[in-house]
Amino acid sequence: xxxxxxVETKSKPIPTVRAIPWVGNPRGFLSNPGKYLYDAYRExxxxxxxxxxxxxxxxxxxxxxxxxxxxxxxxxxxYAEGYEIVTAVxxxxxxxQDGDVAxxxxxxxxxxxxxxxxRKYFDVMKECSERHISNWASEGEGSMHDxxxxxxxxxxxxxxLGTGGKGDMKRLAHLNEVMAKGSSAFPRIDSPLTTYGRGIxxxxxLETYLKDLITRRKANNDxxxxxxxxxxxxxxxxxxxxxVDELVQQAIILMFAGHDTTSSYLSSFLPCITRETASLTxxxxxxxxxxxxxxxxxxxLGEFEYLDAVLREIERLYPPISLNLRGVLKPIEFQGYQLKxxxxxxxxxxxxxxxxxxxxxxxxxxxxxxxxxxxxHRSTPxxxxxxxxxxxxxxxxxxxxxxxxxxxxxxxxxxxxxxKTTNPKLSFIPIVSPTCGLPGTVRRAAx
Numbered sequence: 001x002x003x004x005x006x007v008e009t010k011s012k013p014i015p016t017v018r019a020i021p022w023v024g025n026p027r028g029f030l031s032n033p034g035k036y037l038y039d040a041y042r043e044x045x046x047x048x049x050x051x052x053x054x055x056x057x058x059x060x061x062x063x064x065x066x067x068x069x070x071x072x073x074x075x076x077x078x079y080a081e082g083y084e085i086v087t088a089v090x091x092x093x094x095x096x097q098d099g100d101v102a103x104x105x106x107x108x109x110x111x112x113x114x115x116x117x118x119r120k121y122f123d124v125m126k127e128c129s130e131r132h133i134s135n136w137a138s139e140g141e142g143s144m145h146d147x148x149x150x151x152x153x154x155x156x157x158x159x160x161l162g163t164g165g166k167g168d169m170k171r172l173a174h175l176n177e178v179m180a181k182g183s184s185a186f187p188r189i190d191s192p193l194t195t196y197g198r199g200i201x202x203x204x205x206l207e208t209y210l211k212d213l214i215t216r217r218k219a220n221n222d223x224x225x226x227x228x229x230x231x232x233x234x235x236x237x238x239x240x241x242x243x244v245d246e247l248v249q250q251a252i253i254l255m256f257a258g259h260d261t262t263s264s265y266l267s268s269f270l271p272c273i274t275r276e277t278a279s280l281t282x283x284x285x286x287x288x289x290x291x292x293x294x295x296x297x298x299x300x301l302g303e304f305e306y307l308d309a310v311l312r313e314i315e316r317l318y319p320p321i322s323l324n325l326r327g328v329l330k331p332i333e334f335q336g337y338q339l340k341x342x343x344x345x346x347x348x349x350x351x352x353x354x355x356x357x358x359x360x361x362x363x364x365x366x367x368x369x370x371x372x373x374x375x376x377h378r379s380t381p382x383x384x385x386x387x388x389x390x391x392x393x394x395x396x397x398x399x400x401x402x403x404x405x406x407x408x409x410x411x412x413x414x415x416x417x418x419x420k421t422t423n424p425k426l427s428f429i430p431i432v433s434p435t436c437g438l439p440g441t442v443r444r445a446a447x
Contacts, residue, residue: 011338014058015044019051032428034322034350037061041351047337050346053186057325057344060334061351063358066382069347071390073332075099079392081327082344088190089182089199091207093253094395102392104236109250109395112230118399120225121159122298122406128155129407133415136442143437144419148266148407152259155403160258161213161251162226171209176255178202184430203252210248218244227254254396261320262400264432265311266407268318271422271438273310276365282306287412296413301405309367311404312377312384316359319386322350322428349385358383416445 017040029036029052040048041061048059060069069077080087083096090096094105132151136142153173157163163172182199191197217224218232228251235241242250273280283306290303328343339345354362359369359376369376377384387394394400411417418441424434 011333012336014337015048017044017048017050017059030429032322032426034319034348034354034428037323037346037348038351038354041355047335055344057346058337058339060345060347062355063352063380063382065334065347066352066385066389068332068334069326069345070382070385070388070392074390074392076328076330076332076339077326077345078329079326081329082325084327085188085325086183089179089196089203090256091203091249091252093249093251095253095257105242105246105250106392106395108234108236108242109231111234112227113395113399118402119298121399122402124158125155125403125406126296126410128158129403129410133407133410133442137415137444141420141439141441144270144417144440145263145267145434145438148263149259151407152262152266152403156255156258158226159399160227160254161210162217162224162228163213172206172255175202175206175209176260179206179256180260180430206252206255207248210251211244214244214247214251257394258396258399260431261394261396262403264318264320265314265400265404267434267438268320268432269311269314269404269408270417270440271419271424271434272314272317272365274417274419275422279310279365279367283310283408284412287409291409291413296406296409300409301402304405304409305371306367307405307408309370311401312370313365313367315386316353316377316384317365318426318432319349319353320432321386322432323348324388352383352385411442414445415442417442 029050037059038061040050040059046061046065050057050059078098079096079102080092080098087096094102094109097105128151132147132154136147150173153176154169157169157172161172163169179199179202182196182202185195185199187194188196190200192201214228214232217229228247231242231247231250233241273283286304286306291300294300324347326345326347328339328341328345330341332339352358356362358380368374382389387397420439421436424436424438427433427435
């Protein structure tokens with residue numbers, strides 16, 4: 001087993017991935033960062049360094065590296081320093097916070113996203129899913145990715161921000177899209193003429209909108225039981241609440257992450273399960289067995305054993321975020337290589353999930369790997385990390401999975417669909433999505 005040791009020792013030289021001097025290999029990296037890192041792992045091993053636009057980054061690949069970063073020595077690594085490249089656009093919400101600040105804010109936010117908390121969101125998710133999918137069936141061909149994004153954005157707007165008006169949602173959706181593009185844009189020049197600069201300006205406009213919304217809700221003692229309402233009323237051990245500015249930053253990151261990851265998940269699920277006809281048949285049979293002719297209920301979601309396995313396999317093969325970043329805070333050794341304060345490290349769910357040593361026949365779609373008796377994700381700690389792991393496991397995981405299950409169950413029970421392609425080319429930055437938009441047609445099924 002590899003080891004991570006928080007002591008200063010004589011270090012081996014870290015292998016360097018061959019690239020263009022001073023530039024690196026932006027084309028290969030940006031086109032598919034997970035594959036780029038996996039290929040580097042196969043050639044150089046679990047530790048290597050790359051250069052991207054003049055920035056040196058140390059790649060740490062595999063479950064043991066994930067475990068070191070996420071759990072065993074997590075205090076040696078910083079989210080804020082790792083993601084400083086995007087905080088000008090996305091703000092400094094929980095995803096980019098460290099230490100006591102992150103622990104306090106996560107504790108205050110957890111009740112809104114805990115399994116018990118998200119149960120109350122079921123009815124809104126179900127109503128939105130049924131209405132949107134019914135509309136798709138009458139619209140003819142359209143981009144399934146855009147349809148998933150519109151659906152999940154409405155759910156996010158209503159349940160996280162407590163806003164449901166079409167004008168508000170249209171404005172928020174536009175700002176979110178501009179910020180998403182800006183967060184991954186190069187060059188990073190702050191100008192109204194650049195994608196990056198427009199992303200910063202969208203974030204500033206969104207902050208103004210959210211500050212006004214939160215101030216009004218606090219002044220009116222608005223006690224809506226949406227996520228924002230729960231955050232406004234949340235108190236720590238000293239009776240302190242989140243300030244308006246803190247609430248704004250948390251709302252921004254929840255808005256950004258609260259629908260894009262779920263729409264990515266669904267846009268990966270649909271073509272994959274359309275290709276895998278045997279698995280599609282098993283999913284439909286499970287829906288008939290569990291739900292039958294009844295209305296879908298919250299309790300049904302817990303009985304979808306095979307759907308759970310399929311969703312884990314989608315997470316494994318197509319994690320919405322294919323790489324993660326950290327900054328090194330204190331000297332630490334991993335596999336004989338010394339990491340020092342100021343180093344930037346990069347690790348990849350995509351690369352880990354494709355390792356045959358972790359998941360046998362890793363390139364094959366095989367949901368049974370997540371069912372008894374195999375349960376491959378349990379044999380190696382931090383092997384399946386599409387939602388992160390350890391104390392900083394994605395706070396919205398239960399929210400997103402419940403929404404995905406409702407959408408998928410509705411499609412499986414009441415509709416059929418066809419896609420122009422079941423092997424779409426993918427874009428990976430800032431999030432995994434089909435470049436073609438995934439054109440498809442939805443029809444009511446006669447089952």
